[in-house]
Amino acid sequence: SATNLTSIDIYQEAEIGKNSLKSILDKLKAKFQVNFAYMEEVNDQVLVQMPESNDLTQVLESLSSQTGYSFQLMGKSVLITLSKSGDESKKIIPVKGQVTDENGEAIIGAAVKVKGTNTGTITDISGNFELGVPSQSAILIVSFVGYQAKEVKIGNQTSFAIQLKEDAKQLEEVVVIGYGKQSKTRVTGAISSVKSEDLSKYTAGSFDQQLVGKMSGVMVSENAAAPGQDAQIVIRGTSTLTAGTNPLIVVDGMPLSEGTSLNDIPASSIASVDVLKDAASAAIYGSRASNGVILITTKKGSKGRAQLSFDYYTGIQQSAGGIEFANAYESARYFTHARDYGYVSKDPANRSEIDDVATRKANGASKREFRLNYLEPYLNGEEGLTDTNWSDELLRSAPVSNYSLSLNGGNDKTDYFANVSYFDQEGIVLTSGQQRYNANVSLRSKLSDRVEFGVNLNAAYTKVNDLKVGGFDEDPINMLWATYPFFSPYNEDGSLNIGAQHQANGPEDGALLENPVAMLENTKRVENRFRTFGNAYMQLELLKNLVYKTSVGTDFSSNHYDYFSPNTIGAYRQPFPNKQAKSWEKNSHYFNYLFEHIMTYANSFGDHDINLMAGATMQREDGVSTSVSGTGIADNNIDNIAGASSFGVTSDRYAWTQISYLARVQYYYKNRYQLSVAARRDGSSRFGDNTKWAVFPSISGGWIISEETFFPKQDFLTYLKLRANWGMTGNNQIGSYGSKALVTSSDYVMNGTLQPGFAATTAPNPNLSWETNTSSNFGFDVQLLSKVNFSVNYYQSTTTDLLLSVPVPEHSGYSKSLQNVGSMRNKGFELELNAVELNAGEFTFGFNANLTTNQNEILSLAPGQEQILTGYNSSFLTEVGGPLAQMIGYKVTGVYKDQESIEATPHLKGTIPGDYMVEDVNGDGIINADDKVALGTYEPKLFYGFGANMSYRNFDLSFAFNGIEGRKIFDQPVMQANTGEGFAVPTKDYVNNYYHPEFNPDGKYAQPNMGNFSSARKNTRGNSMDVLDADYLRLRNIQLAYKLPEAVLTKLNLSAARVYVAANNPLTFTKYAGANPDGKVTANLEQGSVNAIPHPVVKSYMVGMNLTF
Amino acid sequence: CDFDLNQSPITEKESSNFFKSEIEIEEAVYGVYGALRSNGVYELGIPVIGEISSDNTFDEVPANDGGNYGELDEFTVIPSNSVIASIWKDSYVAIQRANVVLNRIGDIPFKDEYVKQNRIGEMKFLRGLLYFNLVRIYGDVPLIIEETTDVNAAFGVERAAVSEVYNQIIQDLKAAIEVLPLDGGADGRAEKGAAQALLAKVHLTLKDYANAKQLLDQVQSSGQYGLLESGNDIFAIANKGNREVMFAVKFESGINGNSMGSSIFRMCTPSGYYASGKGHNIPTEQLYSLYEDGDLRKESYVKHVEGIYYVSGKMDAPTTVPDDAGNDFVVLRFADVLLMSAEVENELGNTALAAEMLNKVRQRSGASEVLADGQVTLRSTIAAERQMELVGEGHRWFDLLRTGQAIEVMNKHFAERGQNIVVDQDNLLMPIPQSQIDADPVLNQNPGY
Structure with a gap:
């Protein structure tokens, strides 16, 4: 029985260097001047590799071993028959069997051959074969591309169930490149790939979290770890100063909207993720590719009976980090020290810390120079007083569950994959969480031998109970830095304790925040998202080897955000009941659509293989958002904007369009010399x-040295390939109207009526264009012992014409101007290592590791501009010759203990005892900004990941680590807690180590001083003690799984079942004192700045199962 | 399907298509007035610097809001101070908007040429006013009087000398006086009298009493302005556009999504008096006791509140959201003109006339008459009268600078309050914002920072 391969398969297979038997025979006919005659049972569509020999006998042997057919040379003719050589017409034993993969899926077209003979066949659509063997001692060799060949002894058996394992070498793996696929051996760019099996070891709702530590060159920062938030992905270093850094996400060929939420793509529907890291690979995506391209392939159907699988896990999540704050007794001592010294230090000659309130008032003390009125019992050390750990009150152990049901099947015309999943996550912060419903369908069908169509459709509905809304008094995690431990979240009767801080702190102006638990329990902040994206295509084989594909893709997203804060709680400086209720609502949607026409031609001419691709695409996106804030809310009965009487409305719309033409030539000579040119x-x-x-070209080449005849065949170094390439990509992330000078509203009131005013608010720039990234990449791939793969890349990428929002002198009337100026460079090494299926009896072992270094340098800025100094206290320096956003600050050498030592040393204006002593770096006797020293960057010197998996019988164990070295963070919440200013709750570290003449004369931190917080102290914020080391090593995941044995499966009527226990992020090794060492702001020029306490990374413990029916 | 690569903004206007008609120029003119409402200009920046820095008030919690207001109160201002930064930025934004109108209006036909000339006068008045603020706060400042069409041209522009800036201010105000109407026609538009009064104040600052006198006399004889019977009515929200107010920056509560009010009440009022108050500008007890008993301004302009507080009575608490106060900010009013007149006459030796002017203001409040008892005594009487009458209106600090009294008065003020703070010459100018020196080091810093 013949397999019915179609043009589509031919096209795809042709990519990996094979052609149909018939086309090979046509070539051989010309080459050797022979005729081929074949019997009708022979399938001329079977795929074979063109034999390279010039000896006809050898060629025929090769074809015979590839196909299992017999090739008999008779004069000028060759007779091809099914598995019968003329001289072996002895007694034949008929045998039959089925070949399947590890998942029990039929393998179609596997070669089944009798060892040492030319007898053989291939499996049919159901994976079945029938064959005659010469004797019981014969051995069957079963092989299929991408799988390990298997030998089976015949014995007295006549029916066989043969399972093939996927080939460990991975070199035959097919990777997805832009607008096509390619065998891994033919890849000449820098592409990292992960399959779903590896991704799913980290159980997560969203695949971005699963990518952490998996690939070299791809740094994933979980800087926003709250439910429904996206991680930030940076590929090969930040390559822009002020344009966006989002990689382009392409799902099944559909480039999604910029900065798209990855949360809408359920991990359970992803088959593989391929990342185009270098310009040569990514250039085919042109102006959107300079931040790299992430190609996601969703799961597709496969031929065979319908298969239903159910995946489920459930677990508990906890916080994996946080700032350690002082307790109430420590805080009481600190606040008192701060307020006393603030009062006394303003006039030490006439003031004393024992002065009472009346005396202090008479001396002109301001509110914060009085002691907090309620701390006496704490200072006296009375036991049993309120001592609330607010982190514990806000955080919780929160459940998470995921249910996923998939159906997969197909016949020789049509296949399908469908998945529905439900992800239910409570957040580790009170009230937060998300519920997400996903459905996705993939369908492919052949209308005829020449026509195929397909549809991929994804839909997601997510409801997020959000945490972040507006100011710091509405972000519960960030409220931690100013919520004092002297107050309880609940009253004795269990009700929420409202306004306690306001009442107690008012007289002395202590922290005046609302109880964050009450704030969370009473406010509504719900986001509803609906997203659907996908594409449909039609593919026609116009001529032999020439395929035309047209597709239409869409991405639609609709968001609704609903916020309400009642008047039953207070807010920062607005005590209950004076705070007004407020409401806010935002509706937004966008619609993105794409038309694409791609023509592909693939063919072989002797030693020459060629693949051509050309296409045109058009894409457009339209977006609308309206937000309405409502005030004047009479009561809390309507908890949305409908209850308001006064409204503020903003409306925003945009559209962008893009038209593209693309082309690529891939050429292979003898399969070992490889060249790819694209534009x-x-x-x-x-x-x-x-x-x-603009045009974005690329060229890349590869050379498989190990295929050369001069390369000694050996068992140790089994594969060696060199790669080199060059290419250009662009960055267009400047918003839809970045090049236009806009006129925005600036209204006025005259005669009591609103007068619409307008003013030019952005500076025009008709020459504004792409950022261009030019990069080159050199690499080699090595395989040792056919098991261990090792890849090294060196890359250098230079971004020119930076889309730089240049800070301009404000006397121009503008603060910033977007210009194409300046250039920067990233360079580094990437190493990837993996080994699979190292066997020792029943024990198998595999491991993988990756490591990336990146070095960033600013080559030039705006003409005449040497530096950009920005951020908190001008602490972030981006200068020519230096790295992006280097943190700078004074180097602290100690704490001044008296006025004499201040006078004796260079010091900042306004320095008083208790302030920091800083180094006069340039030795000019004056302390000024010139004495600030470099304190490091957020961009780490290197980052890495490694892991292993091992299996023994039905058990398998896997784990993965990831880590970062050389990262620094200017954590402002920690700084606030460590300044000694006396508003923020101090850290444990600070209360134990601050300088105080009596309490701790050797303290390393500045003396607590509220109210007289000196200008010198303010100017030294962001000093060498405030920029923290954020290196970490994290056990990202560990999983132990058990596969149910065959016997049990049969009983349960299952075809496969696996149960597992897993942990995500159970261990983190770090010295970092902040909440999350991945925390950062989005502005590149201030990356490394943490200006609000970030949501901690989550650790979780899970049990789960995968069942296949 | 539309894949046109030429896409124009949908919810914003494009500069290249704007400023083309009379209507659009009028919108641009409102845009300039709108810039006066910004945080760094009259919503907060100018009033705050005029009051907090002076001896009128103290800061309840100097460290609050990052210490940015407390630094002004305690003379510990650092170059990254946000108030200083926003005054600079927002003033230049407003100046650029005025420059844009002045640059574009010439080619635009107006139905009525007279209106067009009025608009030109309004723009020059506003530009003069803005530069007058800048030069008094920072000293030398970059002098930009052309529309910025290439922002890169702003690099390398040095600070212009104070005298050069004043020359431009005088030139602008003279030009404005030429074309502005006696009556602006709408409550909030600049008019001739305002420009005259402002120019008079500029002359007074430069000690050019003769020119000041001429302008002040013209204002008084114009018949456009007068004192209201009750001082309370000047600032009342219900009484906007009254005849005492010559120029005010307009705020309105409860409209346009509560976006047209100001945050000054919230920032300046003690937290114990208004729930969201930040307490940055609280009248001192010394100020309160300046008013004699029977002076109606006591308990009206400055109210005593039980406990330690005195609060300004010239503002009303917002009833919508905390940053939506509805009082206009009065920049120039007739009582100020009379008091300037008194000062000018006194300096010119006409003490009797000076006392007469002074008493016009005092009579309204039921304060006792003062006598023309010598130029020197009268000089300090006039200064005290300005402090009492114009309290909370952002004049005091500039008056102290103008009369050369700042150092003496402030050091006395701190001594009386038991605060160990000494003011010196360097404190009289504010620093150039650090962000500006970072952006272009050609801008040098004022001494002492």
């Missing part, structure tokens, strides 16, 4: 009138 021409509405179009 894309993009036109975009985002750019200035003078610069709408």
Whole structure:
């Protein structure tokens, strides 16, 4: 029985260097001047590799071993028959069997051959084969591309169930490249790939979290770890100063909207993730590719009977980090020290810390120079007083569960995959969480031998109970830094304790925040998201080897955010009951659509293989958002904007369009010399009138040295390939109207009526264009012992024409101007190592590791501009010759203990005892900004991941680590807690180590001083003690699984079942004192700045199962 | 499907298509007035610097709001101070908007040329006013009087000398006086009298009493302005556009999504008096006791509140959201003109006339008459009268600078309050914002920072 391979398969297989038997025979006919005659049972569509020999006998042997057919040379003719050689017409034993993969899926077209003979066949659509063998001592060799060949002894058996394992070498793996696929051996760019099996070891709702530590060159920061938030992905270093850093996400060929939420793509529907890291690979995506391209392939159907699988896990999540704050007794001592010294230090000659309130008042003390009125019992050390750990009150152990049901099947015409899943996550912060419903369907069908169509459709509905809304008094985690431990979240009767801080702290102006638990329990902040994206395509084989594919893709997203804060709670400085209720609502949606036409031609000519691709795409996105804030809310009966009487409305709409032409030539000679040339021409509405179009070319080459005849065949070094490439990509993330000078509203009131005013608010730039990234990559791939793969890349990428929002002198009337100026470079090494299926009896072992270094340098800024100094206290320096956003600050050498030592040393104006002594770096006797020293960058010197998996019988155990070295963070919440200013709750570290003449004369931190917080102290914020080491090593996941044995499966009527226990992030090794060492702000020029306490990374413990029916 | 690569903004206007008609120029003019409402100009920056820095008030919690207001109160201002930064930025934004109108209006036909000339006068008045603020706060400042069309041209522009800035201010105000109407026609538009009064104040600052006198006399004889019977009515929200107010920056509560009010009440009022109050600008007990008993301004302009507080009576608490106070900010009013007149006459030796002007203001409040008892005595009487009458209106600090009294008065003020703070010459100018020196080091810093 013949397999019915179609043009589509031919096209795909042709990619990996094979052609149909018939086409090979046509070539051989010309080459050797022979005729081929074949019997009708022979399938001329079977795929074979073109034999390279010039000896006809050898060629025929090769074809015979590839196909299992017999090739008999008779004069100028060759007779091809099914598995019968003329001289072996002895007694034949008929045998039959089925070949399947590890999942029990039929393998179609596997070669089944009798060892040492030319007898053989291939399996049919159901994986079945029938064959005659010469004797019981014969051995069957079963092989299939991408799988390990298997030998089976015949014995007295006549029916066989043969299972093939996937080939450990991985070199035959197919990777997804832009607008096509390629065998891994033919990849000449820098592409990292992960399959779903590896991703799913980290159980998570969203795949971005699963990518952490998995690939070299891909740094995933969980800087926003709250439910429903996206991680930030940076590929090969930040390559822009002020444009966006989002990689382009392409799902099944559909480029999604910029900065798209990855949370809408359920991990359970992903088959593989391939990341195009270098410009040569990514250039085919042109102006959107300079931050890298993430290609996601969703799961597809496979031929065979319908298979239902159910995946489930459930677990408990906890916080994996946080700032350690002082307890109530320590805080009481600190606040008192701070307020006393604040009062006394303003006039030490006439003031004393024993002065009572009346005396202090008479001396002109301001409110914060009085002691907090309620601390006496704490200072006296009375036991049993309120001592609330607010982190414990806000955080909780929170359940998470995921249910996923998939159906997968198909016949020789049509296949399908469908998945529905439900992800239910409570957040580790009170009231937060998300519920997400996903459905996705993939369908492919062949209408005829030449026509195929397919649809991929994904839909997600997510309801997020959000945490962040507006100011710091509405972000519960961030409220921790100013919520005092002297207060309880609940009253004795269990009700919420409202306004306690306001009442107690009012007279002395202590922290005036609302109880964050009450704030959370009473406010509504719900986001509803609906997202659907996907594409449909039609593929036609116009001529032999020439395929035309047209597709239409869409991405639609609709968001509704609903916020309400009642008047039953207070807010920062607005005590209950004076606070007004407020409401806010935002509705937004966008619609993105794409038309694409791609023509592909693939063919072989002797030693020459060629693949050509050309296409055109058009994409457009339209977005609308309206937000309405409502005030004047009479009562709390309507908890949304409908209850308001006064409204503020803002409306925003945008559209962008892009038209692109693309082309690629891939050429392979003898399969070992590889060349790929590609170019894309993009036109975009985002750019200035003078610069709408640009071309992004690339060229890359590869050389498989180990295929050379001169390369000694050996068992140790089994594969060696060199790669080199060059290419250009662009960055267009400047918003839809970045090149336009806009006129925005600035209204006025005259005669009591609103007068619409307008003013130019952005500076024009008709020459605004793409950021261009030019990169080169050199690498080699090595395989040792056919088991261990090792890849090294060196890359250098230079971004020119940076889309730089240049701080301009404000006397121009503008603060910033977007310009194409300046350039920066990233360079580094990437190493990837993996080994699979190292066997020792029943024990198998595999491991993987990756490591990336990146070095960033600013090559130039705006003409005449040497540096950009920005951020808190001008602490972030981006200067020519230095790295992006280097943190700078004074180097603390000690704490001044008296006025004499201040006079005796260079010091900042306004320095008083208790302030920091800083180093006069340039030795000029003056302390000023010139004495600030470099304190490091957020961008780590290197990051890495490693892991292993091992199995013994039905058990398997896997784990993975990831880590970062050389990262620094200017954590402002920690700084606030360590300044001694006396408003924030101090850290444990600070209360134990601050300088105080009596309490701790050797303290290393500045003396607590509220009210007289000196200008010197303010100017030294962001000093060498405030920039923290944020290196970490994290056990990212560990999983132990058990596969149910065959006997049990049969009983349960299951075809496969697996149960597991797993932990995510159970261990983190770090010295970092902040809440999350991945925390950062989004502005690149201030990366490394943490200006609000971030949501901690979550650790979780899970049990789960995978059942296949 | 539309894949046109030429896409224009949908919810915003494009500069290249704007400023093309009379209507659009009028919108741009409102945009300039709108810039006066910004945080760094009259919503907060100018009033705050005029009051907090002076001896009128103290800061209840100097460390609050990052210490940015407390630094002004205690003379510990550092170059990264946010108030200083926003005054600079927002003033230049407003100046650029005025420059844009002045640059574009010439080519635009107006139905009525007279209106067009009025608008030109309004823009020059506003530009003069803004530079007058800047030069008094920072000293030398970059002098930009052309529309910025290439922002890069702003690099390398040095600070212009104070005298050069004043020359431009005088030139602008003179030009404004030429074309502005006696009556602006709408409550809030600049008019001739306002420009005259402002120019008079500039002359007074430069000690050019003769020119000041001429302008002040013209204002008084114009018949456009007068004192209200009750001082309370000047600032009342219900009484906007009254005849004492010559120029005010307009705020309105409860409209346009509560976006047209100001945050000054919230920032300046003690937290114990208003729930969201930040207490940055609380009248001192010394100020309160300046008013003699029977002076109606006591308990009206400055109210005593049980406990330690005195609060300004010239503002009303917002009833919508905390940052939505509805009082206008009065920049120039007739009582100020009379008091300037008194000062000018006194300096010119006409003490009797000076006392007469002074008493016009005092009579309204039921304060006792003062006598023309010598130029020197009268000089301090006038200064005290300005402090009492104009309290809370952002004049005091500039008056102290103008009369050269700042150092003496402030050091006395701190001594009386038991605060160990000494003011010196360097404190009289504010620093150039650090962000500006970072952006272009060609801007040098004022001494002492």
